[in-house]
Amino acid sequence: MVILLTGAFLPPLDFFIVNVALPSIREDFQATASTMQLIISGYATTYAVMLITGGRLGDLYGRRNVFLAGMVAFAAASALCGFAWSPAALVVGRVLQGFAAAIMAPQALASINAIFPDHEKSRALSFYALTFGVASMAGLFLGGALIALNILDLGWRAVFLINLPVIAIAAPSAMMVLRETRSEHASKLDVGGAVLIALALFALISPLIEGREQGWPIWSLLMLAGCLPLLFLFWHHEQKVEAAGRDPILAPRLVRTPGLKRGLLAAFFFYAFAAFWLTFSVYQQGGLGRTPFEAGLAILPAAVGFVLGPFASGYIFHVFGRYSTAAGMSLEAAGLFGTAALVSFGAPEFLYVALFFVGAGQGIALPNLVRTVVQRVDTAQSGLASGLVNSMLQIGGALATALIGGLFFSVLGSSTDVISIGHAYSIAAVAIAFCLLIAGWLSAGLGAKKEALR
Incomplete structure (x- = not known):
């Protein structure tokens, strides 16, 4: 382990x-x-x-x-x-x-x-x-x-x-x-599918990461526009590979697993939390004038909550059952709403309480969400399921950082005072919290155990 x-x-x-x-x-x-x-x-x-x-x-x-x-x-x-x-x-x-x-x-x-x-x-x-x-x-x-x-x-x-x-x-x-493990029916890698999905994801993620920093140049918009055709070509290719009896990199029948699409979409919205690191860091350093190390110390309550959260998962599951993931995300969203309120009303000294709830909610939600997705597929497909859930987290994080980060800097404008930065952070925190509530709604009722293919 x-x-x-x-x-x-x-x-x-x-x-x-x-x-x-x-x-x-x-x-x-x-x-x-x-x-x-x-x-x-x-x-x-x-x-x-x-x-x-x-x-x-x-x-x-x-x-x-x-x-x-x-x-x-x-x-x-x-x-x-x-x-x-x-x-x-x-x-x-x-x-x-x-x-x-x-x-x-x-x-x-x-x-x-x-x-x-x-x-x-x-x-x-x-x-x-x-x-x-x-x-x-x-x-x-x-x-x-x-x-x-x-x-x-x-x-x-x-x-x-x-x-x-x-x-x-x-x-x-x-x-x-x-111990070595692999698919019992391993075949050759679907190179065409691997290339197409890599190109499609590159066309999506690269402009999301680089575009905002460079003011959304034309190349970034063209790449985003080219993402959908590439995804269509990838899906058409995978259907042909599966119909021919070969092993596609992402089998269309796998995507039809009950609850899998909801779980992956929940992972996408869940990692909007990635935008928190950017906005909270700017608030701490630009608004409160703290050093990077002091800003790191400021998130210690969230770290403590994250460490303790997974150990409470058993109790949470006993109380909430299939709604455990949603419960964790709701707690995390409540913590973010709390940070927004405390910053807006000028009481940053009490942030540690809200940040603890943010960390605890994420610590409860993340293992339940991962389990919900990975255990829905056969063990032979564990690597693919792992790649899918991690990829959705990364894509969601990149998109949230671009969009919510863009919202943060748009609200902030050219202001540099602590009140303006705090106001921009509060709006961004509320946006992240709503994404978590959407993720909680998508994950609500999804069991951790895999179900049979339709």
Whole structure:
């Protein structure tokens, strides 16, 4: 379990930890703002685009084998980032990191679903969700700490090189401990489907991440317009592959699994929460004048709630049953409404209570949501289901950051005072809360156990 959770921990950690290091990287390389954006978006885009294909690779070629390959590739890419001699080399390293993360991460969730017996699976998925959230929050603290400590005079390079000793222990352990699992009817990879879905997701996610930063240039709008035709071509191709008796990368019959589409759509709306990190950070640093490390400390109540939330999942399930996911999302939304009210009425010193509810709600909702989606499909398709749910989370997060982040900055305008920033944050927090309520409505009544195909 620890080895699998290491593979789940590193990808989100390496997304958030770099945000703290960006000022140091910019000063060291004298890099442009567009290069700084590429350091973030190169990783995020590649990771989101390749998750579905990465999950399917584990089903076909063995989840342990693919997990190890992804982990070794992630270490190599981290080394390239840590020893980068130019901004271009760092951007290439980040893209390769995203690719490796997309190969490694789905195998963790898929292996948990395939290896652990039913009576242990609920607790295992709770630990998985806990790791996912803690990695996001730990990035803010660990990045600042590593740069402040300046170990061996490495500066910002330590945020990448810290991955090497971790993987040096985890990879050999995985070879000795992990049991190999794969689809019983494994066939060749549907290369055409893999290329089409990657192109479609790239056309969707890249402009969402880059477009807002660059003022929505024409290329971003053209890519968004081209996304739907690419998705149509992908779906038509998958139907042809399935009709021919071959194994598509995303079987149309899988999508017809009862409740799966609702669960995936719930995951899409649920991760609108990703916009919270942007807006709350701007409020803390731009409005209240806190340092990045102090802003990280400010979210500690949410971190505590997130840690405790999964351990309350059993009690929540006993009380709410199939509505447990919706209950967690409702609690999270209530916490966000609370932060909006406290900031609007000028009482930020009481934010810790509302932030605790935000974290606890997410800690309850995420493991239940993941379980709802992954356990609806056969174990043979666990890798694909893992890639699907992670991909929907990433797409939802990218879209929410673009749209709700755009709303935040539109409301803020050119103002820089704490009242204006607080007002913009409150509106963004309410928008995120409504997305969570939609996710809760979609997930309401969905059981955790898989149902038979229609």
